[in-house]
Amino acid sequence: MANSPKSMSPLNRLVLRGVLLALSFILSAIDHSLPSFLPGVPPMSIGLANLVVLFSLIFLNAKDALIITLAKSFFVFFLRGPISFLLSLSGGLLALLIEVLIWVLPKKKISIYFLSAIGGIFHNVGQILAYSFYAKLNVWVLMFPLALVGLVTGILIAFILNLLTPLMDRWFKNRRKDFG
Secondary structure (H helix, E strand, C coil): CCCCHHHCCHHHHHHHHHHHHHHHHHHHHHHHHCCCCCCCCCCCCCCCCHHHHHHHHHHHCHHHHHHHHHHHHHHHHHHHCHHHHHHHHHHHHHHHHHHHHHHCCCCCCCCHHHHHHHHHHHHHHHHHHHHHHHHCCCCHHHHHHHHHHHHHHHHHHHHHHHHHHHHHHHHHHHCCCCCC
């Protein structure tokens, strides 16, 4: 991305972080207000706020993605309660850890589709681990369907981010003088 957020002044990066954090809150609230897309199944979120986390990891850094993941989880606590907080935090942290290992450590960059799909799967793994520990129930039977949902929603999130990237690139390019 030409004139990427990484080339911004510290003040402009701080403002961008604030905007991204607010956007993650808004997307999380929208995501949790959507009805279940499978009748008879408890509502599963698409993970719209993970657009912001993925953007932060790719275009800013892992620390910014971590801060957004943590703050988004605390927002979920106020929006939906402690169990949702536990699920958001455990899934978000495990997914981010795996995404950082895949994106940051290797010398060669990989596809954001692969990155996001793996993140979606591990987000659900983290949630199953946390819920199994919390409820003392064996919910591993949900692993396959949730992994499949994580894979599909991860690819969807990457598709949306891929569509938005050229627009963001133009936006940063046109504001070069503003982001000195």
